[in-house]
Amino acid sequence: MDRxxxxxxxxxxxxxxxKNKTFKTKTDKSKKKFYxxxxxxxxxxxxxxxxxxxxxxxxxxxxxxxxxxxxxxHPMGWDSFGMPAENAARQNNLDPKTWTEKNILAMKSQLKxxxxxxxxxxxxxxxxxxxxxxxxxxxxxxxxxxxxxxxENYVNWDPVDETVLANEQVIDGKGWRSGAAVERKKLSQWxxxxxxxxxxxxxxxDNLNSWPNKVKVMQKNWIGKSFGSEIxxxxxxxxxxxxxxxxxxxxxxxxxxxxxALSIDHEISKFYSDNNDFLKFKxxxxxxxxxxxxxxxxxxxxxxxxxxxxxxxxxxxxxxxxFANFVLMDYGFGAVFGCPAHDQRDFDFAKKYxxxxxxxxxxxxxxxxxxxKDEAYPGPxxxxxxxxxxxLEAPDxxxxxxxxxxxxxxxxxxxxxxxxxxxxxxRQRYWGCPIPVAYDEKGNVHPIPKSMLPxxxxxxxxxxxxxxxxxxxxxxxxxxxxxxxxxxxxDTLDTFVCSSWYFLRFCSPYENNHGFKEDDINYxxxxxxxxxxxEHAILHLLYSRFFMKAISYNNKNFNLEEPFYGLxxxxxVCHETYKDPDNNWVSxxxxxxxxxxxxxKSDKSKMIKVGPSESMSKSKKNTIDPENxxxxxxxxxxxxxxxxxxxxxxxxxxxxxxxxxxxxxxxxLWNFNSKILKEIQKDHKKDHDQEVEKFTNKLIKKVTENxxxxxxxxxxxxxxxxxxxxxxxxxxxxxxxxxxxxYKDILILMSPVIPHFANECLEIIQSQNSNKWPTFDQKxxxxxxxxxxxxxxxxxxxxxxxxxxxxEKELLSLVKKDEKLNKYLENKIIKKQIFIKNKIINLII
RNA sequence: GCCCUCGUGGUGAAAUUGGUAGACACAAAGGACUUAAAAUCCUUGCCGCUUGCGGAGUGCCAGUUCGAGUCUGGCCGAGGGCACCA
Numbered sequence: 054m055d056r057x058x059x060x061x062x063x064x065x066x067x068x069x070x071x072k073n074k075t076f077k078t079k080t081d082k083s084k085k086k087f088y089x090x091x092x093x094x095x096x097x098x099x100x101x102x103x104x105x106x107x108x109x110x111x112x113x114x115x116x117x118x119x120x121x122x123x124x125x126x127h128p129m130g131w132d133s134f135g136m137p138a139e140n141a142a143r144q145n146n147l148d149p150k151t152w153t154e155k156n157i158l159a160m161k162s163q164l165k166x167x168x169x170x171x172x173x174x175x176x177x178x179x180x181x182x183x184x185x186x187x188x189x190x191x192x193x194x195x196x197x198x199x200x201x202x203x204x205e206n207y208v209n210w211d212p213v214d215e216t217v218l219a220n221e222q223v224i225d226g227k228g229w230r231s232g233a234a235v236e237r238k239k240l241s242q243w244x245x246x247x248x249x250x251x252x253x254x255x256x257x258x259d260n261l262n263s264w265p266n267k268v269k270v271m272q273k274n275w276i277g278k279s280f281g282s283e284i285x286x287x288x289x290x291x292x293x294x295x296x297x298x299x300x301x302x303x304x305x306x307x308x309x310x311x312x313x314a315l316s317i318d319h320e321i322s323k324f325y326s327d328n329n330d331f332l333k334f335k336x337x338x339x340x341x342x343x344x345x346x347x348x349x350x351x352x353x354x355x356x357x358x359x360x361x362x363x364x365x366x367x368x369x370x371x372x373x374x375x376f377a378n379f380v381l382m383d384y385g386f387g388a389v390f391g392c393p394a395h396d397q398r399d400f401d402f403a404k405k406y407x408x409x410x411x412x413x414x415x416x417x418x419x420x421x422x423x424x425x426k427d428e429a430y431p432g433p434x435x436x437x438x439x440x441x442x443x444x445l446e447a448p449d450x451x452x453x454x455x456x457x458x459x460x461x462x463x464x465x466x467x468x469x470x471x472x473x474x475x476x477x478x479x480r481q482r483y484w485g486c487p488i489p490v491a492y493d494e495k496g497n498v499h500p501i502p503k504s505m506l507p508x509x510x511x512x513x514x515x516x517x518x519x520x521x522x523x524x525x526x527x528x529x530x531x532x533x534x535x536x537x538x539x540x541x542x543x544d545t546l547d548t549f550v551c552s553s554w555y556f557l558r559f560c561s562p563y564e565n566n567h568g569f570k571e572d573d574i575n576y577x578x579x580x581x582x583x584x585x586x587x588e589h590a591i592l593h594l595l596y597s598r599f600f601m602k603a604i605s606y607n608n609k610n611f612n613l614e615e616p617f618y619g620l621x622x623x624x625x626v627c628h629e630t631y632k633d634p635d636n637n638w639v640s641x642x643x644x645x646x647x648x649x650x651x652x653x654k655s656d657k658s659k660m661i662k663v664g665p666s667e668s669m670s671k672s673k674k675n676t677i678d679p680e681n682x683x684x685x686x687x688x689x690x691x692x693x694x695x696x697x698x699x700x701x702x703x704x705x706x707x708x709x710x711x712x713x714x715x716x717x718x719x720x721x722l723w724n725f726n727s728k729i730l731k732e733i734q735k736d737h738k739k740d741h742d743q744e745v746e747k748f749t750n751k752l753i754k755k756v757t758e759n760x761x762x763x764x765x766x767x768x769x770x771x772x773x774x775x776x777x778x779x780x781x782x783x784x785x786x787x788x789x790x791x792x793x794x795x796y797k798d799i800l801i802l803m804s805p806v807i808p809h810f811a812n813e814c815l816e817i818i819q820s821q822n823s824n825k826w827p828t829f830d831q832k833x834x835x836x837x838x839x840x841x842x843x844x845x846x847x848x849x850x851x852x853x854x855x856x857x858x859x860x861e862k863e864l865l866s867l868v869k870k871d872e873k874l875n876k877y878l879e880n881k882i883i884k885k886q887i888f889i890k891n892k893i894i895n896l897i898i
Numbered sequence: 899g900c901c902c903u904c905g906u907g908g909u910g911a912a913a914u915u916g917g918u919a920g921a922c923a924c925a926a927a928g929g930a931c932u933u934a935a936a937a938u939c940c941u942u943g944c945c946g947c948u949u950g951c952g953g954a955g956u957g958c959c960a961g962u963u964c965g966a967g968u969c970u971g972g973c974c975g976a977g978g979g980c981a982c983c984a
Binding site for chain 1: 899900901902903909910911912917918921922923924925937951963964965978979980982983984
């Protein structure tokens with residue numbers, strides 16, 4: 054038996070696919086399309102197991118759909134702008150462009166070794182001017198549509214690196230790189246008006262039936278729609294202010310009103326700008342306000358003003374006005390109406406400042422004298438102590454009724470609020486897409502004319518300066534448009550902008566004048582199946598959905614509602630963690646197993662502690678390098694193993710034993726292939742064709758269904774079953790023709806998962822051309838005999854193998870003839886019998 | 899605190915519309931082949947007794963049903979998301 058030489062065979066097929074451009078896609082409107090896309094990678098320089106899993110899942114689908122006759126678009130590109138390039142460049146004295154290009158080459162060759170069916174002619178890279186010039190054009194379009202604007206906003210400012218940090222880059226109130234305490238700073242920033250589409254983005258979720266529910270729920274919560282009312286409170290006091298607006302979801306609890314709380318950034322705060330006590334209070338607020346958790350568990354603190362607010366439903370009722378640390382400026386109107394009895398946060402605040410706590414809702418099962426004591430009651434019930442609102446059912450009914458009254462009295466009106474905030478896209482960094490605008494001396498914005506695009510990034514720049522390197526590029530910054538001397542915007546776009554439309558670019562990657570051709574978009578979009586990690590559930594997926602709506606906005610030529618028809622989020626790749634006796638993390642390569650126990654290779658006296666299996670990460674040293682795996686076991690074995698055992702949406706445990714077993718299985722299949730080849734040479738007279746036809750047709754049905762449902766782990770099991778079945782049956786006699794036909798179908802079933810192996814075998818049996826996904830024949834699926842479960846009092850007591858459609862009477866007589874079964878029935882009266890044809894009989898005695 | 903998802907052998911997991919629980923694989927133990935090892939193949943899997951069979955059994959407690967891993971209610975546990983959103 055010869056060894057399966059995966060090295061030569063995999064290389065042979067990869068070269069052939071490249072030479073023949075097997076996976077090149079054309080826009081062919083006569084064919085049904087299938088757009089299969091995996092989230093494109095950041096070119097870090099090396100692929101990791103997460104990539105292997107992501108791209109294997111996508112490749113299985115792309116190959117399957119292609120064999121089914123679809124015109125498949127399966128492209129790949131690079132999300133190549135971003136900070137790591139800038140950081141690496143600083144460390145290695147290499148410019149980000151060179152570093153990135155080098156990484157792309159390295160990763161591309163690694164991906165190719167996986168044998169992916171990708172149309173590499175459509176490769177794109179977001180850091181090239183050919184890509185980002187279109188992005189700049191989109192920016193200008195959105196500017197014209199007023200979907201982009203500039204505003205002052207608070208940002209996380211790192212005073213050492215002189216740059217803005219994203220929220221996730223602030224760890225415990227400190228910059229992740231510099232370690233400096235992050236400051237709140239007001240800066241002029243560019244914003245995409247994503248909140249304009251809040252309702253559309255929310256409504257669109259209802260139609261995304263092929264998205265995981267989890268992701269839809271996350272987006273729904275993120276958009277955070279709430280229904281309530283805006284109320285205008287009259288205020289009196291020593292300031293030139295006579296009313297304050299609030300948003301509330303519970304106007305029905307107005308009779309429980311006991312204070313008004315304002316954000317420290319509320320416009321009224323301007324009257325306190327020279328009040329030392331207020332400034333002190335403000336500082337205290339910012340201290341607790343660094344981490345989210347500290348905010349949540351932190352004390353509620355307030356600063357009392359001399360203002361008094363009037364209850365609009367009861368003008369005699371006046372309450373104090375506070376500034377409070379828990380009120381956010383960018384939600385509602387930066388002012389909250391406090392009803393302590395029915396909101397825990399208001400309750401805490403009222404306790405601390407000894408404010409009135411008046412109960413106005415009682416639970417359904419309580420009496421009218423119900424009183425809130427130790428904690429607020431936010432639940433449903435009946436309104437009490439509320440004058441003309443008494444007796445209303447809260448909250449649904451009472452809120453609507455109260456709003457009606459407020460609207461009649463012109464005190465307030467119905468209002469819907471969203472938590473979704475506009476998307477700040479300015480980044481004070483070099484390695485990103487330049488924002489195509491300039492400013493005059495007065496700071497007025499001048500868009501760069503489209504004819505002057507792209508605004509290219511300057512090369513050979515000094516990165517070791519503090520802050521944004523573009524700021525110090527005088528030559529680049531100065532520009533003359535229509536004779537006017539202007540200064541360029543030095544901020545670049547958030548890299549999430551690049552990934553918000555790359556799937557459109559893949560449809561027309563060679564189009565020079567526009568980001569895409571409408572013709573191509575209308576054919577290819579939406580992406581039929583998008584595959585990637587769940588960590589992008591909100592940001593990337595929401596931004597992309599927004600981008601489609603933004604470019605479709607006021608556009609007559611096309612209207613794309615949603616970019617991704619189907620979404621699949623795969624689980625992570627995990628591995629056991631190891632520590633040496635000194636509690637240092639140890640990588641799997643440094644370990645040797647002796648008699649089932651693990652020791653350090655370099656010092657065999659040191660035993661290794663095995664920790665739980667966790668998602669692969671460099672910090673825990675539990676990563677496995679895909680390159681080594683492919684080198685030692687081959688791409689097919691790697692693909693097979695990463696799909697085995699765990700369903701693709703769940704985490705998978707990587708193990709040495711697992712990859713070895715996949716590797717061995719391919720060898721078994723190779724041996725099996727040799728056996729079949731011998732059998733095909735003979736032409737037998739005896740005929741077991743029916744059995745093999747039946748098995749194959751059932752296999753086709755199962756594998757096809759499992760592919761449609763992303764049950765890829767079950768396909769691997771199906772292949773094992775196939776091997777076991779044929780190993781037992783091969784000595785039987787089949788006609789040459791049947792065996793060959795069925796074997797060919799089986800090889801096609803294997804080919805999405807282990808394409809190199811399957812194509813090699815198909816070639817050997819001279820059948821690599823015109824391969825189509827096999828279909829099954831119903832007549833082989835149905836059995837003429839069935840196994841019937843015999844239950845007595847609901848307990849399984851035996852099985853009978855009978856002719857299909859045996860009726861109840863005959864079955865019962867057979868049960869009685871069966872010695873084992875009948876012993877349960879002797880001297881008993883059958884009280885009741887339940888019979889389901891071809892399935893079960895349950896006898897109650 | 900709120901929202902979502904999930905609890906099945908030593909492990910990863912299978913189980914159409916409620917109808918044979920544990921397919922397939924990993925690990926372990928025992929066996930076969932072999933001078934031996936590797937490789938390969940077979941058996942076992944929780945409790946009880948003798949092969950064979952019987953019993954319990956899908957996180958826990960109830961319920962619906964002839965029949966529940968699957969449906970309903972309550973509880974416990976794990977993972978993920980959000981977090982002063984008024």
